[in-house]
Amino acid sequence: MFYQSEGIVLDQADLGENDKIATIFTRQEGLVRAVVKGAQRPKSKLRGLTQPLTHGLFQLYRGRSLERVTQVSMRNGFPGIIQDYEKMIYARYLVELLTNVLPEKERNRALFDLFLAVLGCLEQKEDPWVVVRWAELGILKLAGFAPSFSRCVSCGNGVQESLQASPVYFSLRGGGALCSECTSQVRPYGELIQVSPGTLRTLELLSTAAASAKPSPCPNITARGQVRAEINEVSRKYIAFVLEKRLKSAPLVESIEDDNSSK
Amino acid sequence: MQNYPKAIADLIDELRKLPGIGPKTAQRLAFHLVVSGKSSIDMLIDSLAEVRDTIGYCSVCGNLTDIDPCGICQDPKRDASTICVVGYPKDVLAIERVGGYKGMFHVLHGYIEPLKGVGPDDIRVKELLARVKDNPNKVKEVILATNPDLDGETTALYLARLLKPLSVKVTRLARGLPFGADLDYADEVTLARALEGRSEV
Numbered sequence: 001m002f003y004q005s006e007g008i009v010l011d012q013a014d015l016g017e018n019d020k021i022a023t024i025f026t027r028q029e030g031l032v033r034a035v036v037k038g039a040q041r042p043k044s045k046l047r048g049l050t051q052p053l054t055h056g057l058f059q060l061y062r063g064r065s066l067e068r069v070t071q072v073s074m075r076n077g078f079p080g081i082i083q084d085y086e087k088m089i090y091a092r093y094l095v096e097l098l099t100n101v102l103p104e105k106e107r108n109r110a111l112f113d114l115f116l117a118v119l120g121c122l123e124q125k126e127d128p129w130v131v132v133r134w135a136e137l138g139i140l141k142l143a144g145f146a147p148s149f150s151r152c153v154s155c156g157n158g159v160q161e162s163l164q165a166s167p168v169y170f171s172l173r174g175g176g177a178l179c180s181e182c183t184s185q186v187r188p189y190g191e192l193i194q195v196s197p198g199t200l201r202t203l204e205l206l207s208t209a210a211a212s213a214k215p216s217p218c219p220n221i222t223a224r225g226q227v228r229a230e231i232n233e234v235s236r237k238y239i240a241f242v243l244e245k246r247l248k249s250a251p252l253v254e255s256i257e258d259d260n261s262s263k
Numbered sequence: 264m265q266n267y268p269k270a271i272a273d274l275i276d277e278l279r280k281l282p283g284i285g286p287k288t289a290q291r292l293a294f295h296l297v298v299s300g301k302s303s304i305d306m307l308i309d310s311l312a313e314v315r316d317t318i319g320y321c322s323v324c325g326n327l328t329d330i331d332p333c334g335i336c337q338d339p340k341r342d343a344s345t346i347c348v349v350g351y352p353k354d355v356l357a358i359e360r361v362g363g364y365k366g367m368f369h370v371l372h373g374y375i376e377p378l379k380g381v382g383p384d385d386i387r388v389k390e391l392l393a394r395v396k397d398n399p400n401k402v403k404e405v406i407l408a409t410n411p412d413l414d415g416e417t418t419a420l421y422l423a424r425l426l427k428p429l430s431v432k433v434t435r436l437a438r439g440l441p442f443g444a445d446l447d448y449a450d451e452v453t454l455a456r457a458l459e460g461r462s463e464v
Contacts, residue, residue, distance in 0.1 A: 011378055012413075017282065017283055042441070045448065045450045046450070047450075048450045048451075048452035048453045049450050049451065049452060051412060051413055051452065052413045053413065054452070073451075074450075074451045074452065077451075077452055077455065079455075079459075082413070082416060083420070084420070085417065085420035085421050085423075085424055088413075088416070088417050088420065089377055089417070092377040092378055092413075092417075093377060095378065096377070096378055248377070248378060248379060248380030249377035249378060249380070251380070251382060252375075252377050252382050255382070
C-alpha cells in the first residue's frame with residue numbers, strides 16, 4: 001500500500017550491500033524506518049534525497065515489515081546547517097535526542113512541527129546555542145518530561161518569591177526547581193544542582209517559548225557566562241537522567257560548548 | 264548445516280563472514296577449494312599469511328602498506344606540499360586511479376559520526392594536524408576528499424576549522440553532476456550543489 005507523507009530524514013544506515021535504511025520522522029505516521037532500494041549504488045537517484053536532514057514529501061510503500069521509499073520531492077535540505085560544523089553537530093544531537101524519546105510509528109504532529117521549526121531556526125540564527133536549549137525543552141515537554149521552573153516541585157509554591165532570600169536548586173529526580181524550604185528535605189530529591197536566579201528565569205523563558213503553540217517563532221533570548229554554564233549543566237544532567245544514559249553525540253556537543261565558553 | 268564434514272562446515276562459516284558472500288556462494292567457494300587440490304589451497308594459505316604478517320598502516324599517512332613509510336610517502340617525485348585527506352585506504356586507490364594527482368595522502372580511517380559516538384579523537388585528525396604543523400613551510404594545500412554525505416561533510420567542516428588558522432590553503436573536492444550524466448535525471452540535492460559550486464569557463 002502506497003501512502004504519502006511530509007517528513008524529515010533523521011538518519012541513514014547501510015542495509016546489506018545495495019540498500020540503505022532511512023529513519024524518517026513523518027508528519028502522518030511518526031517515526032518510520034524505510035528501506036531505500038539501491039541507495040548504495042552510484043546511480044541511485046534516491047541516495048541524495050534521503051540524506052539526513054532532508055525535509056520533503058515522501059512516497060512510501062508499506063511492506064510486510066519495513067516501509068520502502070519510492071519517491072521523494074525535496075522541500076528543504078537546510079544548507080545553512082550542513083555548511084556549519086557547530087550547527088551540524090547540534091542538529092545531529094537533537095536528532096539523537098528525538099529518536100530516544102519518540103516511539104516508532106506513533107503520530108506526533110506537534111513534535112513534528114516543532115522539530116521542523118527548530119531546524120529552520122538553527123539554520124537562521126547566528127547563535128545556535130539558544131535554539132538548541134529551547135529545542136531540548138520543547139522535545140522533552142512534548143515527550144512528557146517537561147521540567148518545572150516556576151513552581152517548586154515539592155510544595156508547589158512559586159519559586160521566584162523565594163529567590164531573593166536563598167539559593168535555589170534544580171532537582172533531577174523531581175524534574176524541576178526546589179524552593180529553599182523544601183531543599184532542607186534533600187533526601188527524596190536525589191542530586192541537586194544549585195542555580196542562580198538568572199538561570200532559573202532564563203530556563204523559565206525558554207520553556208514558555210517552547211510551550212507556545214505553532215507556528216513556533218525562534219526564541220529571542222540570550223544568556224552568557226555563568227547563566228549559560230549553569231543552563232548547560234542542568235540540561236546535560238537532566239537529559240542524561242531522563243533517558244537513563246548519555247547520548248552518543250553529547251561529548252561532541254559539550255566539547256563545542258566548552259570551547260566556546262573558554263574563548 | 265546438514266551433514267557436511269565439520270571442516271567443510273567451518274570453512275563455509277568463515278567464508279560467509281566476507282562481504283558480498285551469502286550462504287550459497289560460501290558453499291560454492293568451499294566446494295571449489297576442496298576439490299581444487301592441495302597446491303592451490305597452499306597458495307591461498309600462503310598469500311593470506313603474507314597479508315597478515317606484512318601489511319600494516321603507514322606511520323605517516325595511515326595507508327595500507329608493506330613498507331613503512333609507504334611507497335607514496337617515500338617517493339621523492341611526489342609533491343609533499345599537497346596533502347589529500349580521505350576517509351579510508353580504498354579512497355587512496357580511487358584517487359590514484361585517476362593518475363593526475365601527484366601529492367601526498369592522509370587516511371583518516373573513519374568519519375566523525377555523532378550518532379555513533381565517533382568524534383574527532385577517534386579518527387586520525389591529530390596526526391594530520393601534526394603533519395601540517397611540523398612542516399609549516401612545506402605543506403601549502405590540504406585537499407579535503409571526504410565523502411559528499413553528511414558525515415563526510417561534517418568531518419570536512421571540522422578539519423577546515425582546525426586547518427585554516429595554520430595558514431594553509433584548504434580545498435574541498437567539487438560536488439555535483441557526475442561526468443556523462445543527464446541533467447534531467449539528476450536529483451535536486453545534487454543539482455543544487457552543482458549550481459552552488461559552478462565555476463567560470
